[in-house]
Amino acid sequence: MLEKNIQTFIACDGEYGESKIVLFGAGFDGTTSFRPGTRFAPSAIRSESFGIETFSPYQCKDMTDYSYFDSGDLELPFGSVRRTIADIAMRSDIILKDGKLPFMIGGEHLVTLGSVMAVRDAAEAMGEELYIVHFDAHADLRDEYLGQPLSHACVLRRCYELVGDGHIFQFGIRSGDREEFYFADEHTEMHKFGFDGLEQTVKRLKGKKVYFTLDLDVLDPSVFPGTGTPEAGGVTFDELRRAVTLVCGELDIVGCDVNELSPVYDQSGVSTAVACKMIREMLLALS
Secondary structure, X not given: OOOOOOXXXXXXEXXXXXXXXXXXXXXXXXXXXXXXXXXXXXXXXXXXXXXXXXXXXXXXXXXXXXXXXXXXXXXXXXXXXXXXHHHHHHHHHHHXXXXXXXXXXXXXXXXXXXXXXXXXXXHHHOOOOEEEEEEOOEOOOOXXXXXXXXXXXXXXXXXXXXHOOOOEEEEEEOEOOHHHHHHHHHHOEEEEOOOOOHHHHHHHHOOOEEXXXXXXXXXXXXXXXXXXXXXXXXXXXXXXXXXXXXXXXXXXXXXXXXXXXXXXXXXXXHHHHHHHHHHHHHHHHHO
């Protein structure tokens, strides 16, 4: 008997009711300021994920021992940034209300705002505060970019407005304008260039509700050239893998995302393979 052709991320073909983690794609790049193309990331990641194994020798865990549900890509209205954010928030809210963890695959980094909005509201409904752990090359703390407050360059500033002082912890940052770094000195905890201080941050956030956002351009472009705004001087794959495993394995992650793969800028496919492997490690650490 023939079966429907349904493409999911590798091993993420479990039943919804049995799955603790629900993936969805948000392939949006409507505010990209340099090189567009992240809208193609979710489909490329799903397709290329079958080039990696379900077993992680790093964690000695296999994805086939768990149930993950891939709910597919949102059909986002590229003409409306606000509608896009609202649609992402709605999908995350549905997943959260069913007692599951929303795992979003972007897309440019602005997509994080929609998911954080839903997760913040869910945490507040439980009488909890939300904290954000942010890995990135860029501060993303501008109040506006070219007159637009809803931009991938402003996403953490908009998230800050939702969670407030002392609730955002940034790592790997090596790019931003002067005012962003001044703002971080006053309102976030920024660890520039790498992951120094991550273990202490994880200890501080134990028992708290945490949203984790991973911008893959935190990696050095020699490892991950397939991104819209590459920044020299980033971390290695293994440094990121260890950091991601620590955050996802030790903290109470209530929502997360991986973003900023732009597959068209790396025709070798290596950047997409890196993204796939990082998502696998995150899923297993969260399980």
